[in-house]
Every structure is written in C-alpha cells, then in structure tokens.
Amino acid sequence: MDFNLQEDSPEMTEFRKEVRAWMEENMQGGEHLRWSASWSTREDEEEYGFRRALGEKLGKKGWLFPMFPEEYGGAGLSVDHQFVLETELSRYGLNLTHIFYTLARIVAPVLLHWGSEEQKREFLPPITRGEIVVWQVLTEPQSGSDVANCQTRAIRDGDDYVVNGQKVMVGHHLPPDALWTLVCTDPDGKRHENLSWLHIPANLPGVTIQHMHLMMGIKNAVFFDNVRVPAKYLVGGENNGWKVAHTHLELEHGGDGRVGTDPVVDRVVDYCRNHDVGGKPLIDDPHVRDTIADMILEINTVNRMNRRIFWHRFVKQPHAYGGAQFRYYQRMVRLRNGERLQKIMGADALIPDHGVHEVLDFEYVIRSGPGQLHGGGTLDTDRLIFARRAGIGRATKEQAPDTV
Amino acid sequence: MDFNLQEDSPEMTEFRKEVRAWMEENMQGGEHLRWSASWSTREDEEEYGFRRALGEKLGKKGWLFPMFPEEYGGAGLSVDHQFVLETELSRYGLNLTHIFYTLARIVAPVLLHWGSEEQKREFLPPITRGEIVVWQVLTEPQSGSDVANCQTRAIRDGDDYVVNGQKVMVGHHLPPDALWTLVCTDPDGKRHENLSWLHIPANLPGVTIQHMHLMMGIKNAVFFDNVRVPAKYLVGGENNGWKVAHTHLELEHGGDGRVGTDPVVDRVVDYCRNHDVGGKPLIDDPHVRDTIADMILEINTVNRMNRRIFWHRFVKQPHAYGGAQFRYYQRMVRLRNGERLQKIMGADALIPDHGVHEVLDFEYVIRSGPGQLHGGGTLDTDRLIFARRAGIGRATKEQAPDTV
Amino acid sequence: MDLRLNEDQEMFKKVAGDFVQAEAPTTMLTQQFLKKETFLPDLYAKIAGLGWLGMLMPEQYGGTGLSYLDCGVVFEELGRGPVPGPVFSSGVLAAQIVLDGGSDAQKQELLPAICGGDAIVIPAIGDHGAHWGPETVATTCSQSGDTLTLQGTKRHVYDAGGATAFLCAVRGGDGGVSVVLVDRNARGVTVTPHTGFMVSVSEVSLDGVQVPAGNVIGSAGAGWELLDKAAEKAIPILCAYKVGACQEVYEFTVQYTNERRAFGQLIGRFQRVQDHCVELSIHMDRARMATYETLWLLDEGMPAEAGVHESKAAASEGYHQACSYSHMVHAGPGTDYLHPLMVHSVLAHTLYQYLGTPDYHKRRMVDALYPRT
C-alpha cells in the first residue's frame, strides 16, 4: 500500500515540476480564489471569470481530461499523470473537473461511454476543454429522487424530437449552453424502457429558464414548450435513456471521488485560537476540543472515502458501494458539522464571511447541511443504492459502472 | 396540568397512609430486594421467593389489579387508587404488575377484554392474584417479529385442540403454570384470519421445555408434541387470534406505562463521587459530566414517556403512538447508555455487582443494551407501529386498543 | 397527576391558535422572513391589545398576572406561526428583569409601557460567544459624577429591530456586572442587523454612550445574578414557543408523507421516511414534556433550576433537529424559501444559541443536580 499522493517515478517527477510551475504562473492574481465547488451560491463575477479562464487554459492543454484521447479534447496521458494533476491542483483547493461550473466532470465520461462517434467528435471537445457550460436537468416537480418517473415528453417528429415539460431545481445562477436531460420518448412504454437521454442546446426556441431562490442559493426551473431538438442529439439510442442515466448518476452519486480534503477543521481551529471567552482561548476549552475531535474523525473519514473512490475509479476497478456510502455519510457529516459549528461559535457561525471562499465559510457549511440532503437523490436513495451494491437482501451484488 | 404523583384528595390521603404502612410492614427484611423487572436473569431463589410472596399478599388484597372487579381478583377501586398504589410501590423501585415473573400485567387485561365469562371466572383470579406464572409464548424459529407467520398448529379434534410446533426465546429460568400463545387453527386460511389464542396448561402431556442460554440470561424453547388442549381454553374465538394478539401486543409493545423511574443515573453519580483518577474524583471531570448530562436528558425523557403512557392508559384515553415511540426510544437509550457507562468506568462497568439488584447493575445495563433490542418485536417493528399510529403515509391513524 | 389543560388554558390555546392563523399566516411569514423583516409593528400592537405582553407581570404594572402554564400555552401557539418579534424578549424576559431588579419607580415607569407595547425593551447581555454567563460580558462602564459611559459591542442581540431601549449588561471598574437601561436613540448607539442564515439578530454597538447613573437596574455589580434568575423564569416560556414550532413542523411533515408520491406510492410508506418522522416526534415530545413539567414546577414554587436548563437544551436542540428531519422528508421542495419549513429552519438555527447553546444548558443542568465537589 502507498498512501502518498505525491511520490513519483522520475518521469512523473518531471511532469509534476511542469504542472506546478504552470499552476504557479496561472494562479497569479487568483490565489484568493482557491477552493473549488461545482457551482457557487455566490454571484461573484470575478471568481467566475477567473475560474472559467483557468479552466479553459487547462482545457487547451488537454489537462482537464488528461486520460482522454486527444481527438476528444484530452491529452492521451496515463493514470499517473491524472494523479499528478489532481494532487497539484489540490494544493490550491481545486479539483480538476470541478472548477468551472460546466458539469464536464459528469457529461464527458458519459458521452465517452454512450455517445456515437459523431457525437463524441461534435460535443466532447468543447466540453472537455471547459468551453461550454452544461446543466444536468433531471428533477421534475412530481418526481424528485424517483428520476425514472420522468414526465417531460420528447415525441419524434421527422428529424426532430418535440420536447414539452418542466424541470426544477437545476443549474446555477449563470446561463447554460446546453441542457443534458432525461425525456420520455415512449409514454406508453414500460418504466425504465421508455426514456431517452437528450442533449438540448439551451438557446433553442421554447426553452425558458427562471431562477428559484433556495436554501443553497439560486437554482432554476426550466420549461420546454414545443422545443424542437435534432434527433441526432439523442445519446445512447432511443428508449435506452435509463442505462445512460446509470452511468451519469454513478458520478452524480459520489462515484467520482477526489483527492483534495475538506478544509473546515483548520478554519475552526483558527477561529478557536483567535477567540476567547472570559480571556481563555476557545481552543483550550475541553468541550470545544471534544467537539473538534468529533469533526476531525468524521471529516478524515469523508476525505479517505473520497480518495478511495477516486483511486478505484481511475485504476478502473470502480468501488461497488463506495459512492453511495460516501454520499450518505458525507451529507450526514455536513449536517452534524453544522450543528457543531453552532456549538462552538454560536451565532457567529451563522454570519457569512465574504472574505473567504464559500466552501470555507461557516455559514455556508451550516446552511448547506439541511440544504444539500437531497441534491441528486436523497439520503434514502443513497442507502438504497448502497444495499444493491453491497448485496443486502439480494443474491448478486450490482457492480458500479466504469466511469473513467 | 399536574405532574405531582402524590397529591391526593382527603380520601386518597388516607388510602396512601394505609398503603404506605402496609408496604413498610411487608417489605421488612426485603428492602435489599427492591427494584422490579418482569423477570430476572439471575437465578436468585431468595429474591424470587420474596417477590412471589409479596405479590401474593398484594393479590389477596386485590391490589395487584385494584380497578378490576372483585370477582375477577381485583378490588373494584378507582383510578385514583391505582395511582396511589403505583406511586407507593415505586418508592421501593417496584411496579405493580411487574414484580412476580407472572406476566399478569399482560394476560389479565387481555382476558378481561376477550375472555368468555366462564374463562374470566376460571382463569382470572389466580392470575390477577399473582398465584400462577404464565409465559407468553409467541416467537418461533422462523418468525420472530413476524408473529402472524405462526407455524404452530392447533387442529380441532373433538373437544380438544391438538397442538404441534415449537416456540423459542420465551419465559425465564423458573417453570410456568400456563403458556399463553398464538396457534394456527386454519392452515389454509388467509394471513391474520387463520390464528387463535390459546391458554395451555404447562403440565399437559407433550409439552417439553428446554433452557436456552442467551445474552440476557436464560430463556427457553418450548416444544408441543401432540398436546391436547381443551377447546374451552381458546380465548376470543376460533381464527380471531390476531385481534386478541393486538390487545396483548399493545401491552408488550410499551403500551402499559409506569410511574417509576430508571435508577441508573443516581448510581453512576455515586460511582463517580467514589472513584477518582489521579486523585481527582470522576464527578469533577468535565468529560464525565458531559456524558452524565446526555444520560440524564435521555433517561428523563424515557421516564416521562412511560408516565405519560401510564396516565393515558388509566384515564382510558390510550396514547396512540406513545407505546411504540417509547419502546423504540427506550431501547436505543439503553444501548447508548451502555456505551456511556464504559466511557465513564471502562472495564469496571462490565463486572457484575451481585450486591445490587440486576436493574441497578451496570453490567446488566450494558449487556441488555444489544440483548434487548428485539424482545417482543424489533426496533424496526416498533417504528412500523409508530407510523401506523401516527398516520405516516396513511389517511387514517390506527387507534391504540383499550387495555385497562 | 393530570396531563390535561384546564378550561382557561384550552380557551387561551384556541384564541391564540386562531389569532396566529388569521394574523400571521404562513404565506405572510415566508415573505417577511425572506425579506428579513421580522418586526411587524401592527402585529405587535394587536398582540399587546390581547394582553400577551406581560402575561407573567402583576396586574398593578399592566400585566395579566397569569401562571407560567397559562403563558406557556399561549407561547406554544405563537410558536406554531412562528410569530416573530420581541414578544418574548421584551414582554417576558426584559419585563422579568425589570420586575426582579427594578426600583419601584423603574417598575412603574417601564413595566406598563412594556406590557402595553409602547416600550420595547431588549436585553443585550453577552458581547460575544456561544455562551450565556458573566464571562461573556465585556462592554465597559465607567462612572463620572451621575453619568455612566458605556463602551463595547454586543455582537448578537436578538429582536433589536423594534427596540426602544436596551437592557445592557456592562462591566464596571471593579469587574462586577451591572444592568443598565440604554435608550435606543441615545448618541453612540448603532444597531446593525445581521445578514446570513438567521433572522432578528443585530449587532448593537455602544460607542461612548452616556446614560444617567439612575439607569442601573438592580444593585450595581450584582447584575449577573439578576439576569440569571430572570432568565430562569423566562426560558421555559421560550421553550414553549419552540415546542409549538416543533408541533407545526411535525404536523405539516406528517401531512406531506400522505400527499407526496414516489416510486408509485405515498412516501410515508417508506420505512426511511417513517424513521425520519419517528425521530422528529421524539425530539418534539422530549422538549414538550420537559418544558411543561418545568412550567408546572415554577407555578408550584418548587425547585426548577435543573428543569429550566434541561428544557432549554431539549427545546433548542429539538427544534433544530425537528427541522433537519423534516428536511429529510421534504427534500427539494422544503428548501424553497417560500415553503413554511424554511421559516422554521431559519428560526431554529437562530434560536439554537439564544440565551446559551444546548451544550451550555446541559452543563448547567448537571451543575444544578450534582454540584462540583
């Protein structure tokens, strides 16, 4: 075993030097924008602009998807290169495919797996290079975690599908280039055999997007009113959408993994060193220390689970139950940590600090506790997936799909 | 509202004086045997003898079931008398119907509700007076919490039912006078409509009882081999057993309530006052105090739930979800308290102290945590019953049966 | 033993319940919470008119002289709204501080105004921190002649929005804590509402604020004892408010399990959804039972200190957890700021540490039961 993320062969040592120098140069002026999230609830144009630009620069080098073939926007490199890039980015709190609000991290592997050669050549490069923004558009008003109960219809008409329906609680505050969605192409068909996966350019006539103000920030309702989508934008074949969704959802459900770590504990300790009650620093309070201990044990576990999933994914032995287990646990940990922050800091923890990235902000940690219990499925569906993958109450264990 | 358990009308004040004096007299020499449980895992003949004798004395006065009519072994008294008796017994850690290993607490109300006049006159007095020991005999090897999946058969043959089958994990280390059980009287009938409730004298030919050594102490396997049971011992009518079980199980499932309180916290505090680490008493350790705080909050809640159920039961407004909620919570609290005792005392908590009653013994608290997670249904069935009673996912709330 | 409300209390419950439905409907509250405008003068005036400010105050000072249980019943219904604003902070807590510590003249001047709703007096106790305790008081107070000068910042003051005056805890030259009445409009007083995941909390800075020495409530230097004793009587009322909030959350959560379908059935048929409701019910009932028993102890004049701290711990944690479990049941729709759950979720986080965190009160409970050796 080797838990060292940064011990390399001579070749990789050279590559690491190259990446590190490149990152130092390209992070200049943006050091305060470190830390990543797939999207931000803050409408910060500077942050957005810098991250998109950095993403495009990485994309141009093929470094966003280093293991993808060059013709699909990758760099045709090895898994070792992937590890080097991830670990170097994690020094800035960044995560390779998370830094652009583009959903490339999910869309690209799915396209690689399910797209036709033509689709791969047309869609993949702008996605893998971080040039366009794609939203996943799955949730409907009457079917949240029950994604398969999709009511949005796409009826074939000549060379197009005509799409009608509504999706909710999707995207972020910045406009999308494309919508990546599940539609019902056979209203009379059997469940799981009546759906298709559709790539919909966001600027097509009949697409309307409205902001929704939610606990976690801005999301959107998307309305489709007789939207004509070229049939060639169907990914994975007609009525095969549930299988495509399977690959997609594995990544959405925690199957992607990452090597970076959650920074919240360090910041709590800083706070406790710099705040006192009655002249005694909080960090010396035995009750505070007990609370910090619980945070550390849980956060370390979240980090290790995440890294384990990442490793299994990229060595192409995907961990069967890892993603679902991680998602469930990580959400519960975030919920508990929110309360712990209030135990330690009281109301201070509820006041946003705009001087730090959202991921580091105590108020966001607390608010996203209850607020993120359900995105991409609930705690309850996480545990259902775990049971299938671990073989609870079933003779065969469902395997995790390959998602590299 | 009035939370005082001991504030009485003038009449009740007199009755309380009477009960208190009686108890003082009859507890003489048995003060060290205070505290109650429906059965004990310790094979202590002195304790058993004293409790049975006390029970019979109370029974003779009709005080075990003070609200029952005199012809059924009660004293025909009011609910106020019931409260006085319970509160006076609770001063000795005793609980009216729990002190004799007889199961009277469950059997008697069920007979009162479902028995024929003849059955009530024959069976009730010896039960309500604590003269005989009845076991409930429900669990089968292949149907634990799924009680309705009863495989023990009772086939009518003339004036008898011929019983064949096996029950497990029932009773205690002392022999029973009667077995109180669910049998299948219509093997081809529909679930819930094929069962009957049978009172089986334990000395009938074909009944074999074998000890089982379990975590919580001794329980038994009971085998029925062509046991001929008089048909008049069927309670509640043929194939009506599931309805009888409903009344029975309400009491088994926490619907009885009690006014006494769990003594574990006081004993922990005593321990912590008398033990130190490095010269400092444990009671002054901030971590120990935090652990005790958690115990108190939970134990107080268990006690209050229990008292609430008791009150609702005896004023004949049974609390719909109270019993199931209590059972689930109380078991989880016992499990957590077991771990808390180990946090505070380490291995000391695992060593039995035969100088105190089992209920007060730390080792028993710990061992009964995992050991009592399932008696009379699991945590999982507790929560299922809660959902039915609270109207979760159903338009109508199931009512609790009347069990006084 | 009797777990029923008496006839008067049933009536209070009905009147308050009807009032909340009519005057503070959910649709209005979601908007007010979203705008963070939680002090509603018209609503407050109506509440004053109903006699719900100063319910625990003697009639001679304009109060209604009700029992703790009576007052708790009304606050439980207010919590179901949840009706925001300083009904508790001014009408219960501040009034109690003035009643317990004030001179006759101060009581005559302040209490009728508080009970009538003309004065809104807001306690501003700790300067910072999650705790409740004298060590959190850092604002200084120096005396020169008959004038006191206050300097400091009360970082989290609850319900400062509508305040006409503050009851400030200050630290004198000798290190003792005193309570000083400070007019909202005094020079040097600045009130800055906080943004973030809470409502009704402001920073109140006191920059060289000068007040007459006669504004001290109670004995100089004995302020903390005064505050602590007044809080002991007031806290269970705040707990009843949170119990009502839990009840409301419980009811609309159970209702949702009977409306929403997923995977072909009502979500309430799923064991996991049932389990969220079980936990919610336990938190609600735990808070309810501790609170009402404590209110009764106070009415009976029996020792209630441990019960007060237990109730506060159970109710603050319970409301917070009730909302978490409700979020698990509601998932996405419950995170829309226009959903009633969001009103409760924001308020549960806000009130979690008001007058001390649950952990703090758990420790006080143990101290009350088993003093350190």
Place this chain on the structure above:
Amino acid sequence: MDLRLNEDQEMFKKVAGDFVQAEAPTTMLTQQFLKKETFLPDLYAKIAGLGWLGMLMPEQYGGTGLSYLDCGVVFEELGRGPVPGPVFSSGVLAAQIVLDGGSDAQKQELLPAICGGDAIVIPAIGDHGAHWGPETVATTCSQSGDTLTLQGTKRHVYDAGGATAFLCAVRGGDGGVSVVLVDRNARGVTVTPHTGFMVSVSEVSLDGVQVPAGNVIGSAGAGWELLDKAAEKAIPILCAYKVGACQEVYEFTVQYTNERRAFGQLIGRFQRVQDHCVELSIHMDRARMATYETLWLLDEGMPAEAGVHESKAAASEGYHQACSYSHMVHAGPGTDYLHPLMVHSVLAHTLYQYLGTPDYHKRRMVDALYPRT
C-alpha cells in the same frame, strides 16, 4: 497512491485466513468464549511456530522483522476469528516495551522467549479506571538494597490468563513511573479472572511482591514515556485485529440479510435492515482506512501520533458499533451464546477500553494535532 496489498501481504493474508478457518473455527470459539477459556496453549504454540509472535521484532531477537503493514494484514485475519489470547499483548505490545526499553541483556533474555511463545509477558499498566495515562498508576514500589517491593492491585489486566510474567507499571518513592518485570509465580502475585460481560480480563494483585532491582525495564522514573511510545507502535496492530473482526461481522450480517425471511420477503429488502448495514459498513471502513494509513505512516517513519489515536478511537468504537448494528439485524438468534455474533459482541465490549477508551484517544488525537496553548 496504491490501495492494494503487495504480493507478500496477499500471501500472509491467505495463510493467516486459512489458519483461522482451520484452527479457530467459529464452533470452537463459541464454546471457548462461553466457558471463558480464551487462552488456548496449543493454538498459541502453533501461532508461535508460524512466526506470528514478534513479527515487528528484529530477527536477531527471534522476531521476523516485518513491516507494520505486513503485521497488520496478519492481525486483521486473526481478528476475523477472532483468535483470542495474548498474541497481541505479549507478542506485540510487551515485546515492543522490552525492545524499546530493555538493556541488551534483557532483550537477549526476554525477546527470543516471547517470540518463541515460551514466555508470555503481559503488560499490567493502570491500576484502575477507563483511562490510559500515568495518573492511573497507583501500585507502589519501594527499594531496599537490591530488592524492590511492589504493592497494589491492577484491576483489569488483559490476557493475564496464560502469563508467565507481567510488565508492571509502578510508582516509585519519587512519584515517577517505572516498568518492572514480575514473574507470574512470584510470591504475592494473585491472578483472578473476572466474570461478567467480557473475556480474558483478570485482576492481578501484587501483595508485597519482591523482585530484583535489575528487573526494571528502561530508566527508573521514565517508565510512562517508555510505555506510551511502545503503545503508539503497537496500537495500530490491535486496530487491524478489530478491523478484521468488523469485516467478519459485516460479512455474516450481509449474508443473513440474504437468508432470513420475514413478512414474506428476505429481510435485506427492508429499508431499516439495509440502514443497519449501511452504518455497520461505515464504522468498518472508517476504522479500516484510518488503521491502514497509520500502519503505512509508521512504516514510512512519518509522524503517526495523531493517526494512532484516531485509529484506536475509530476501531474500538467501530467494533462496538458494528456488533450493535449486527444485533439489530439478527435480533433474537444473534443473542444466543452459540451464535458467532456473541463471540464478537463480548470481545468488542472487552476491547473497547483496552489501552484507553475511544474518548480518551480522541482527546489525545486533538492534543497531538493542536497542542493546548
């Protein structure tokens, strides 16, 4: 980064796994645990023959000089049994104490005997309490000429059953802690096995026991540092043993969800049963990941103190919780002393506080990461 075992480790795993199945089958262990006879001389001799006593010891002292990870892999398999007896207490912990603190002569005399299984040396550290720390050492030691006299009672000594000698922590006249080797058969030594919900724990009383002054291991008065450092290296091995135990519990629990039916279907189809398995898996994986990362840190010579304490907390709590969740799945059948779960349940409770409770180690972890100011 590489989460795979290497070829040698795969082989160790296979050999140890086969050994456990063949030599310590569940049916035998349930009987031994029920009788509380957990020191099995024949089994211990076979283990010695396989070189599993002293895996971390240098070859010059009869050890096998393996890495921490290698040793952890073997202990994980032993935990699956769980194979009882002093394989860890003597073969890892006591050996480490002697290696770190002993003179050349002591090492020559003791280590080959420990590694060969002829000597079973058992640490007897704290006199009482749930803690691990110098404050738990109360047994006194007075010197007269070349003779030390020991007086005290070690209330909970793990694996004392087969001991040939004890390594006792004692407090000298100057208050410092020393480590003294005491022969099992020395006059005044009494070993009394405990009954109760545990196995392999005895009280060892030392009543005026006299030993030569040369029996002190390490510097007199510096005993605690010696013990603490040795424990830091040994504890992750004990954690690996508990990880293996969790793995075994997890596997037979999952299997049971696929065999037992209730309400017309496999119990594993019920969400509640699934949820118990989810929690079990998290406790198992949490302990596993922390433990193996720490073993690796020790192999690499990197700072491992925080990881050691984290692993101990996670593994002790994890094993305990794994058994609780398994009990929830198994219900009645799992409480029969002849069911394998009972072997694990008893052992998980026993090991919970061995070398310090999880809470104690959590605090040590925080101290290691963020020293008090």
